[in-house]
Amino acid sequence: MLLELGIWSGAAYLLHRSLFSPLTDKQKIEQVFENIKFGFKDKLPKHCFTHENNDVVIYSYHIPPGLTNASTLEEALTIVFDRPVKVELRSVLKIKVYKENLKEKYKYESQKLESWNVPIGLSLDGMIYHDFDKIPHMIVAGATRWGKTAFFKMMLTSLIENHPNDVEFYVLDLKGGLAFHRYSTLKQVKVVASNYKESAVALKQIEKDIQKTMKEFKRNFHENILDTNITNRKFIFIDEAGELVPDKSMSDADKKHAATCQRIMSHIVRVSGGLGYRMIFGTQYPTAKIMDNQIKANSSAKISFRLETSIQSKVAIDEPGAEKLPYPGRAIYRTTDRHLVQTPYISNKDMWNRLRRYEESASTRKETDERGENLVTFG
Ligand SMILES: Nc1ncnc2c1ncn2[C@@H]1O[C@H](COP(=O)(O)OP(=O)(O)OP(=O)(O)O)[C@@H](O)[C@H]1O
Ligand SMILES: [Mg+2]
Incomplete structure (x- = not known):
């Protein structure tokens, strides 16, 4: 009887505790x-x-x-x-x-940043930055509509705001140039290539420029841009590298241009980081065909928005998980560390309002082009 009472009062205590004192x-x-x-x-x-x-x-x-x-x-x-x-x-x-979940949306704000840092996103432990002088090349992966182009635009804005006189952009916008065309008149944006031919021409010019820079470095016994007082950097943005894989539907000429682009992109990541070139390689489909070994091995920073499968996630960021990211702009950023972030979002309108002051008139651009200053070496 006593025992029974004890069990009941014990159970009642537990019930009371779980109901009234969580x-x-x-x-x-x-x-x-x-x-x-x-x-x-x-x-x-x-x-x-x-x-x-x-x-x-x-x-x-x-x-x-x-x-x-x-x-x-x-x-x-x-x-x-x-x-x-x-x-x-x-x-x-x-x-x-x-105490709280990561925000679903986080608005871009101007920030004065040291070195060649850009904001990557807000993590649970605060803002994460990427320094392009420490890691020159980056892979940006993500299925359609999860935030790649918005991320490219946010980086372009931040880099121009922080280095208006020292940064140059060469943008391969293979979806017809629709996303970046508007910024092609900014003084920092040297090229917006919107088809295979323009992309091959732009990359060939960059290749020549790299050779010239290399010679200059040799002549001056420079090994790395960080050991010099050269302040400018050249960013090559590839928004959708998947478009650059030669395939059956292309004309022979386009196949040739695409193959040229692939060869030069691979060359850029191999040799040009120390010379001040930074390649950001964006793709919807992280496969070995699109992202060759050189690109993978030489891009020690990787960011992925949502992908379709865990296999794609492993190719892009060496781990599964990107297939579960819940919102546009939510990403996994990996260097030697790993961070879950919400990337800062900037609308086209806001971006233009911040950058329009750097617009160059057509005649100024023409003059600059004619003097051949678009792709000259650093200095
Ligand atoms: N950082 C972000 N925060 C919140 N929403 C975002 C963010 N980035 C993108 N989005 C939303 O997702 C939409 C698609 O983004 P975006 O155009 O960058 O995708 P994408 O990956 O480039 O797609 P595609 O591969 O088709 O070009 C944007 O129009 C915006 O509404
Ligand atoms: Mg896009």
């Missing part, structure tokens, strides 16, 4: 340790301290040696909290429980 976040974490057996027998992680700021609560635990499966723990905690959770497993286990 578990604290710390208790939830510890229950997850038990449930997924994150530890060894009776050796579970031991709480040592908790730290809180505006955005996140960080729970730190001492761990028994030998624990490894942080990703399973992260996955389980994310489900339990229904909010972002990050697990860092080093000598101490840190569990970061964020």
Whole structure:
């Protein structure tokens, strides 16, 4: 009788507790340790301290040696909290429980940035930047309508705002030039190529320019632009490299132009980073055919918007996950680190309002072209 009473009162206590005093976040974490057996027998992680700021609560635990499966723990905690959770497993286990999800949209704002940094996006831990002087080339992957062109435009805006007199752009806009045509009159935008022939001509000129720069570097015993006082940089934007793969539907002439483009893009990533050229290679379809080994191996920064399959994600960023990104502009950015970000969005109108002051009249551009200053070497 007494025993029965005890069981009932125990159950009533548990029921009362689950109904009226929900578990604290710390208790939830510890229950997850038990449930997924994150530890060894009776050796579970031991709480040592908790730290809180505006955005996140960080729970730190001492761990028994030998624990490894942080990703399973992260996955389980994310489900339990229904909010972002990050697990860092080093000598101490840190569990970061964020107070809010990443924003679904994040508006571009002008920022004064050091070196050749551009904003990549807002992560749970703050803004992430990419320095093109540290990593010259980048791959931008993403299925149609998930944010590649908007990302190119945001980078173009930020680079012009920060380096109006030192940056040059060569844009291959193979969807007929529709996305970048409007910016072709900016003084920093030297070429907007909108078909195979124009793309091949632009890339051939860049190739020549690279050779000339190389000679100058040799003559002056420069190994890398970072060792010189040369301040300008040349960005080659390829918005949809998939269009540059020769295929049966193309005319013979276009096939030839596309093959030329592929050869030169591969050459650019191999030799030109140290000379001050930066190639950003965008594609909807990350396949070995479109992104050859040289491009993959020499682009140590990769960003992917949503892709169709985990296999594509592995080709683009060396890990699955891009196939699950939920919103346009949400991306995984990988260098040696990995960040989930919401890239800053800039509308065409806002972009034009910021950049229109750099517009050059047709006659000034013509004069510049005639003097052959479009593609001269640095200096
Ligand atoms: N950073 C962002 N934040 C919020 N919305 C975005 C962002 N980037 C893009 N979008 C939305 O997604 C739409 C498609 O973006 P975008 O044109 O850049 O796609 P895309 O990847 O270039 O597509 P495609 O491969 O077909 O050219 C935009 O018109 C905009 O509405
Ligand atoms: Mg696009």
